[in-house]
Amino acid sequence: MTIKKSLVLFVVLMCVALWVSVANAQQAAPTPQINLMPVPASVTFHPERLTVDASFKVATRGHSDDRLKAAIARFVKRLEGRTVLTFEPGLAVDDQMTQLIVHCDGPGRNVPSVAENESYRIDITRRQAILKAPTVVGAIRGLETLLQLLNADRNGYFLPGVLIEDQPRFPWRGLMIDIARHFQTMETLKRNLDAMAAVKLNVFHWHLTEDQGFRVESKKYPKLHQLGSDGNYYTQEQVKEVIAYARDRGIRVVPEFDIPGHSTSWLVGYPELGSAPGPYTIERRPGIFEPALDPTREEVYKFLDGFLSEMAALFPDEYLHIGGDENEGKQWDRNPAIQAFMKEKGIKDNHALQAYFNTRLLKILQKNNKKMIGWDEILQPELPKDIVIHSWRGTAALAEAARKGYHGILSNGYYIDLIQPASQHYAADPLPADSTLTPEQAKHVLGGEATMWAEWVTPETIDSRIWPRTAAIAERLWSPRTVTDVNDMYRRMAIVSLQLEELGLMHKRNQDMMLRRLARHEDIGPLQTLVSVIEPVKEYRRYQMRPQTMLSPLTGVVDAALPDAEGARRFTWMVKEFLADAPRYQLYRAELTQMLAEWQESGAELGPMIDRSPALKEIKPLTKGLSEMGDVGLEAISYLRLGQPPTREWREATTLKLDEAAKPYAALEFMVVPAVKQLVQAAVEIGQPRRAPASSTQ
Numbered sequence: 001m002t003i004k005k006s007l008v009l010f011v012v013l014m015c016v017a018l019w020v021s022v023a024n025a026q027q028a029a030p031t032p033q034i035n036l037m038p039v040p041a042s043v044t045f046h047p048e049r050l051t052v053d054a055s056f057k058v059a060t061r062g063h064s065d066d067r068l069k070a071a072i073a074r075f076v077k078r079l080e081g082r083t084v085l086t087f088e089p090g091l092a093v094d095d096q097m098t099q100l101i102v103h104c105d106g107p108g109r110n111v112p113s114v115a116e117n118e119s120y121r122i123d124i125t126r127r128q129a130i131l132k133a134p135t136v137v138g139a140i141r142g143l144e145t146l147l148q149l150l151n152a153d154r155n156g157y158f159l160p161g162v163l164i165e166d167q168p169r170f171p172w173r174g175l176m177i178d179i180a181r182h183f184q185t186m187e188t189l190k191r192n193l194d195a196m197a198a199v200k201l202n203v204f205h206w207h208l209t210e211d212q213g214f215r216v217e218s219k220k221y222p223k224l225h226q227l228g229s230d231g232n233y234y235t236q237e238q239v240k241e242v243i244a245y246a247r248d249r250g251i252r253v254v255p256e257f258d259i260p261g262h263s264t265s266w267l268v269g270y271p272e273l274g275s276a277p278g279p280y281t282i283e284r285r286p287g288i289f290e291p292a293l294d295p296t297r298e299e300v301y302k303f304l305d306g307f308l309s310e311m312a313a314l315f316p317d318e319y320l321h322i323g324g325d326e327n328e329g330k331q332w333d334r335n336p337a338i339q340a341f342m343k344e345k346g347i348k349d350n351h352a353l354q355a356y357f358n359t360r361l362l363k364i365l366q367k368n369n370k371k372m373i374g375w376d377e378i379l380q381p382e383l384p385k386d387i388v389i390h391s392w393r394g395t396a397a398l399a400e401a402a403r404k405g406y407h408g409i410l411s412n413g414y415y416i417d418l419i420q421p422a423s424q425h426y427a428a429d430p431l432p433a434d435s436t437l438t439p440e441q442a443k444h445v446l447g448g449e450a451t452m453w454a455e456w457v458t459p460e461t462i463d464s465r466i467w468p469r470t471a472a473i474a475e476r477l478w479s480p481r482t483v484t485d486v487n488d489m490y491r492r493m494a495i496v497s498l499q500l501e502e503l504g505l506m507h508k509r510n511q512d513m514m515l516r517r518l519a520r521h522e523d524i525g526p527l528q529t530l531v532s533v534i535e536p537v538k539e540y541r542r543y544q545m546r547p548q549t550m551l552s553p554l555t556g557v558v559d560a561a562l563p564d565a566e567g568a569r570r571f572t573w574m575v576k577e578f579l580a581d582a583p584r585y586q587l588y589r590a591e592l593t594q595m596l597a598e599w600q601e602s603g604a605e606l607g608p609m610i611d612r613s614p615a616l617k618e619i620k621p622l623t624k625g626l627s628e629m630g631d632v633g634l635e636a637i638s639y640l641r642l643g644q645p646p647t648r649e650w651r652e653a654t655t656l657k658l659d660e661a662a663k664p665y666a667a668l669e670f671m672v673v674p675a676v677k678q679l680v681q682a683a684v685e686i687g688q689p690r691r692a693p694a695s696s697t698q
C-alpha cells in the first residue's frame with residue numbers, strides 16, 4: 001500500500017469512527033451528569049468555572065423592563081439564600097467585572113402566549129456568565145437554569161463553564177389545579193406558580209367550577225359564588241393578582257368553566273339554568289353527577305353570554321376552557337321539553353345536543369376574541385380548527401384530533417391525582433416515538449398538562465401530590481424526546497425537590513408535621529419508617545376503600561403518605577443489587593439488614609403509639625405486615641448467606657405472610673412486597689440451577 005493510499009484509508013476509517021460515535025451519541029443520548037431538570041436541548045461543558053462570591057453582580061444589556069428586573073431580583077435572592085452570601089443590592093453597570101450579564105432582545109408578548117419565544121442561551125466562562133434571550137420569558141427560563149447550575153466545593157460556590165442552547169420541545173406545558181373540589185389559598189397557588197416556573201412550565205390551567213364548588217366572583221351573577229362556594233372563592237381582585245403573579249413568571253393562566261355537566265354548584269343560585277327543576281345543593285361527594293345546564297333554552301345562552309363575557313374580560317389569555325367532560329345527559333333524557341327540542345331540530349342524541357351547545361358557546365367565545373379549549377368530548381366536525389382538544393383519554397384520541405387538523409394537548413398519563421410513580425408519567429409522551437402522524441399533523445400537538453384533581457387534597461397536602469413528580473412531566477414536555485433515562489430522572493428530581501423547598505413548597509416538610517399530629521408526640525420514628533414504604537392506593541381505589549366527602553378532614557396516614565415512597569424505592573433497588581451479587585450476597589447486605597431490622601422494631605413500637613392515638617387505629621394491620629416483612633426478609637438473607645435452602649414449612653408460612661402484607665388497609669399499600677418476594681424466591685431457589693440474572697436496567 002502506498003503512503004497516499006494508506007492515508008486515504010486512515011482518513012476514511014477515522015470518518016467512519018467519528019460518524020459511528022456521533023450516531024451512537026445521538027442514539028443513546030446520554031444525559032450528562034448534570035443536575036438540570038428539565039434537561040436542556042444542548043449542553044456543552046468546558047473545564048473552567050465562574051466563582052460566585054460576595055462580589056457577585058448582575059447587569060442587563062439590551063432590553064430591560066420591570067418584569068425582567070423583578071425576575072433578576074428573585075434570582076439574586078435565591079442565590080443569596082443558597083450561598084449565605086450578601087451581594088450588593090441593585091443591578092450593576094455592564095462591564096468586564098460583572099459576573100452575570102442578562103442580555104434580552106425585547107419584551108416578548110405583553111400577555112403570555114402559546115406563541116412566546118422561550119429560548120435562551122447561557123455561556124459561562126471563568127470571567128463571566130452571559131444569558132442571552134430574545135424575550136424576557138426566555139431570560140426567566142435561563143435564570144432558572146443558572147440557579148440549577150450553581151455548584152460548590154471546598155473552594156466555594158461556582159457556576160461551571162458551560163454553553164447551553166435551549167428551547168422547549170412543546171409550547172404548551174401546563175399544570176391544571178382543581179381548586180373546586182377543595183379550595184386552595186392564594187399562598188398555595190403562588191408557591192405552586194413559583195414551582196412551575198422553576199421547572200419551566202408555562203400554563204396554569206385554573207379549574208374554577210365543579211359540582212362541588214363555584215370559585216370565582218361574578219359581579220353579574222353574584223349568586224354563583226355566593227351560594228355555590230361556602231364562601232371559598234377568589235375575588236376578581238385576587239384573580240388579577242394571580243394572573244399578574246403568573247405573568248411575572250412567564251406563565252399563562254387559562255380558566256376553565258366546566259359545562260354543561262359538572263355544574264351542580266352553578267344551579268344552587270340559579271336552578272333555572274338546569275335541566276331539572278331543582279332545588280340544588282352543593283355536591284359533597286366525589287363522582288360524576290347528573291346536573292347539567294339546559295342546552296335548549298335561550299335564557300341559558302343569555303346567561304352564559306353575560307357570564308363568559310365577564311370572565312373573558314377578566315382573564316387575558318387567548319384561550320378559555322369550557323370543560324365539556326363526562327356529561328352523561330341523564331337529566332336531558334328525562335326532560336320532555338329537551339326531548340321535544342331535539343326532535344324538532346333533528347338532534348339525534350345527547351352527543352349531538354352537546355355539540356349544538358358547544359356551537360352556541362363558540363359564538364360567545366368568538367365575540368369575546370377567545371379560542372375554545374375543551375376535553376376530548378367536545379371534538380365534533382362543526383368546530384373551527386383553532387380550538388384545542390384537551391385529551392384525557394389518550395394519545396390515540398390526541399392523534400385522531402391532530403389528523404383532523406385540530407390542535408391538542410395531552411393529559412392522559414399525567415393524572416397526578418392517581419398517585420402513580422413519576423416514572424410512569426415520564427413515559428407518557430404527547431408525541432411518542434411510534435407516532436404515525438406526519439410532521440405537519442404533529443405540529444398540532446401543542447404539549448400537555450399535569451392534572452391535579454382535588455377530591456383528596458387540601459392546602460396542607462396538595463404540594464406533595466403535585467411535587468416533585470410534576471417535574472418529571474415538565475421535563476417530558478420541555479426536553480428532547482431522547483431524554484428518557486429513568487434512574488437519572490429520579491436522581492435529578494430528588495435535587496430539584498429540595499430546591500422547591502426554598503420556594504416555600506411543603507411537599508416534604510408537611511409529612512413530619514402531619515405524623516406528629518397523628519402521633520400526638522414528637523418522636524415519630526416508627527411512623528416514619530412505616531410511611532417510607534407505603535403509598536396511598538392508586539387510581540380511584542381510595543374512595544372505595546375509605547369513603548369520605550369533600551367536608552372530611554384529609555389528615556389521616558393516607559394523606560401523609562407520599563407517592564414514589566422513598567424507602568420503598570431504595571429497598572427495591574438494593575435488593576436488586578444484592579441478588580445480582582450472587583453467590584457472594586455482599587452488596588448492600590448491611591444496609592438491607594439494618595432496614596429490615598428497623599421494620600421489625602417499628603412494627604412493634606407502633607402498637608403503643610396506636611393505643612395513644614385512636615386516629616392511627618386504622619393502620620394496625622399494616623404494623624403487623626411491617627414486622628413480618630422484616631422477619632421474612634432477614635430470614636431470607638440469612639438462608640442466602642448460608643447457602644441453605646429453607647424448609648417447605650418456612651416457604652408456606654412465608655407465602656401466607658406476604659399475601660397478607662400485599663393487601664391494602666386504610667387505603668394504603670406496601671410498596672416493598674415484590675422486593676421481599678424476590679428475596680424469598682432467591683432463598684427458595686438455593687441449590688437449584690441458576691437462571692441468567694435479569695437485566696439490571698430499571
Ligand code: ACM
Nearest residue numbers: 325326375376392
Ligand atoms: C376528566 O378527567 N373528566 C377530564
